[in-house]
Amino acid sequence: MRFDLTDLQLFLHVAETGSITSGAERSHLALASASARLRGMEDVLGVPLLFRKPRGVEVTDAGRTLLHHARVVTQQMDRMRGDLGDYAKGLKGHLRLLCNTSAMMEFLPEALAGYMQAHPQVNIAVEERLSYDIVQAVTDGQADMGIIADTVASGNLQTFAFRDDQLVVVAAPGHAMTKTAQASAGKRSIAFEDILQHDFIGLAGDSALQQHIGEHAARLGQRLHYRLRLSSFDAICRMVESGIGIAVIPATAAARYKKTMAIRQWRLSDTWAMRRLLICVRQYDDLPAYARELVDTLRITPN
The missing domain is CATH 3.40.190.10 (Periplasmic binding protein-like II)
Structure with missing residues (x-):
């Protein structure tokens, strides 16, 4: 099954407008080309994606499933373009850090201040999650690092004492x-x-x-x-x-x-x-230098 971004964006536009003609216009495609792409998607899947009516189209159940995934993919592509665009403007690093409530509200603001001043070309996206959700997200590569409570199992992640x-x-x-x-x-x-x-x-x-x-x-x-x-x-x-x-x-x-x-x-x-709060990462040595420096800044150094 191979759909390119043009296929997905076309399908989104058709679903949003309720019209193949309008969807083709939004996608800057000729009507014949847009119709051929939609038919090709249906042929590959073996199911109809649209109910074609005299005055427009409606999305089928299979089409609604594709619509959901198409939105996810296009949103991810938009975020990727934005992140890469930041690099073109001089950004050297982007990190995603997940943490629990106490870390976010009590400890992180002060702990991050010095690092951010010393690394003006690094952006950090901080998001609040439950500790066991953080472990799963870091394990799956959905975040670069997390701060969790030691009351949950950290699996195969490396951990460092935080607070x-x-x-x-x-x-x-x-x-x-x-x-x-x-x-x-x-x-x-x-x-x-x-x-x-x-x-x-x-x-x-x-x-x-x-x-x-x-x-x-x-x-x-x-x-x-x-x-x-x-x-x-x-x-x-x-x-x-x-x-x-x-x-x-x-x-x-x-x-x-x-x-x-x-x-x-x-x-x-x-x-x-x-609870002891722990910094968790997949593999410290595999992190880029600016991410290792963040871990070193945040972690408690043994006396």
């Missing part, structure tokens, strides 16, 4: 959870299952951290009740301070906001809540 990430629960001084915790003199940690009855405040969107916390609640047969979802740990802690709910956030964020907000924190005693 420690303790999850804590924060609450307002007058919140019911605070009063319960204070009743236990000297108690500085609390089990996750002991806070599930309270209302939560969490991150908005498809946050990897919220998915991670939700999965552990599900393992306990519970479902978290979120009264509010916000875009940052700062906003979350401000709402926690008001007393409307509690939140599970990285200890680094809690320590920062405790300085200016009336909130209390307790370490989660569950083993999954104390």
Whole structure:
């Protein structure tokens, strides 16, 4: 089965306009040439891709499948042209880095700042994912490197220590959870299952951290009740301070906001809540020099 980009773009244009004539015009092809290409695609596949009607065409089920893949391929080609165009403008490197919520919001901004200043001709695309999704993406070559929690198996990837990430629960001084915790003199940690009855405040969107916390609640047969979802740990802690709910956030964020907000924190005693974040790559020695330099910048150097 061989379709070239002209075939795929023609099919996209025909599907979008509902007309072979209009699709041919958009593709800058003569009508006869466009019709021959479409027939040739159908002959190769052995199924019709279009229902031809007196006033246009409709895509068949097989055509809808081809349409999906055609969009993926053309989008990838557009991204490739853009990336290669950047090289023509002087860009020397492009990296795709996947990381979990804590790495993205708490540690990476400061860690990347010096590297980006020292490497003005390198672009980095950072995307948030769950740790086990990151492992799969790096293994499959869909990303150059990732930052994952050591609570997931890294498979055959090489890993390097990045940061420690303790999850804590924060609450307002007058919140019911605070009063319960204070009743236990000297108690500085609390089990996750002991806070599930309270209302939560969490991150908005498809946050990897919220998915991670939700999965552990599900393992306990519970479902978290979120009264509010916000875009940052700062906003979350401000709402926690008001007393409307509690939140599970990285200890680094809690320590920062405790300085200016009336909130209390307790370490989660569950083993999954104390995580070491790891940089993962397929093979360090196979990375281009600028990518190895990024790993070396981010990793914790043993004393």
